[in-house]
Amino acid sequence: MTTVDLGEDPLALDRQVCFALSVASRSVIAIYRPLLKPHGLTHPQYLVLLALWERAPRTVKDLCQALRAEPATLSPLLKRLESLGYVTRTRNRADERALSVDLTATGRELRKEAEKIPYQVVAKLGMDVAELEALHKALGRVIAATDRALGTDGPGSAS
Structure with missing residues (x-):
């Protein structure tokens, strides 16, 4: 078995991958905020729209898999996107448990600005x-x- 050398102090904050990822993530998302604000969007809502611009309609289950999100996390985002007029949510007639999410004309049009x-x-x-x-x-x-x-x-x- 190969031993891993993590240096003199393996707990040094500036050497932690989790810390670098966390700071980088928050910092990059902060760059998106003012770009999304004119459209009334948060970064998580933008990610939902990106998934829908790739393929729509999609089920909530499919969106959860694509975005690596839990349904409880996605539900309020979808409600907000619907209230903004970007998406619609409808029950599948064949399977009432399945909720389909589709872009509205406004949501499709927003893609041009989002590009x-x-x-x-x-x-x-x-x-x-x-x-x-x-x-x-x-x-x-x-x-x-x-x-x-x-x-x-x-x-x-x-x-």
Whole structure:
């Protein structure tokens, strides 16, 4: 078995992956806030719309899997998006337990404005796109490794 060398102080705050991820996440989301505010959106609501812009309609279960979110977390986001006029929620006639979420015309139209957001985020970060793509790829590996370590595919998954 290979031993892992974590240096002199394995508990040093600035060496913790969880700390770096937490600060980076909060900091990047803070960049999104003023870009989303004119549309009345929070970052979690934006993520829901991103999933719906990829494919709509979707069931709540499908959205939970795509976003790695629990239904209890997603429900208030969907209600708010519906009150903003971006989505509709309807029960499946064949299966009353299944709730379908679809974009409204306003929600589909918003995509045109939202297409500007990634460019604005990249500009505000001041980082090369290649560097951000490499980070994204590394984070994908971290997510896959945590899935393996936890024996899951994330929250809301069937495994």
